[in-house]
Amino acid sequence: MRVLVIDLGDRVHAGLDQVLRANPAILSDTATGIDPDRLVRHSQKYDAILVVLPATPELGEFSLAQIRQAEWNVPILAVGNRKDARLVTGFLGAGADDYIAESTDPAMLPSRLRALIRRSGGYAPSYLQAGNLMLDVNICV
Numbered sequence: 001m002r003v004l005v006i007d008l009g010d011r012v013h014a015g016l017d018q019v020l021r022a023n024p025a026i027l028s029d030t031a032t033g034i035d036p037d038r039l040v041r042h043s044q045k046y047d048a049i050l051v052v053l054p055a056t057p058e059l060g061e062f063s064l065a066q067i068r069q070a071e072w073n074v075p076i077l078a079v080g081n082r083k084d085a086r087l088v089t090g091f092l093g094a095g096a097d098d099y100i101a102e103s104t105d106p107a108m109l110p111s112r113l114r115a116l117i118r119r120s121g122g123y124a125p126s127y128l129q130a131g132n133l134m135l136d137v138n139i140c141v
Contacts, residue, residue, distance in 0.1 A: 002046045003020070003050050004049045005050045006051045006052065008060065048117050048120075049072075050113070051079065052079050060094075061094040062094075075116045077098050077100060079100050080102065097119075
């Protein structure tokens, strides 16, 4: 699966970063800040967006709304340091399709991303394929 990581706080949680780098099923690019034109130009390139939210909840909501205004119909998994139900509801209302707290075990990230893509109508296989070569990531644990 191809994931765009948008870091809005310059503070990607070390555990998340490690999981992204170690998991062969996740091909990720990282961007700092939101450029709506870039998002639209590359909309076909990614299966999901992982947004690392800033410490300020209002900025997180604004940024999620910006992504949705770019009319990019890609599922968004927001990652933040808040567990307050009101704030999480605000993130979901602003455009995130799911939310995971930074304190959650980072090993859950690949499964949450696959489930999010599946629910959005996409398909997140457990293998990578290039021509005749196939790598099943469930075997390469």
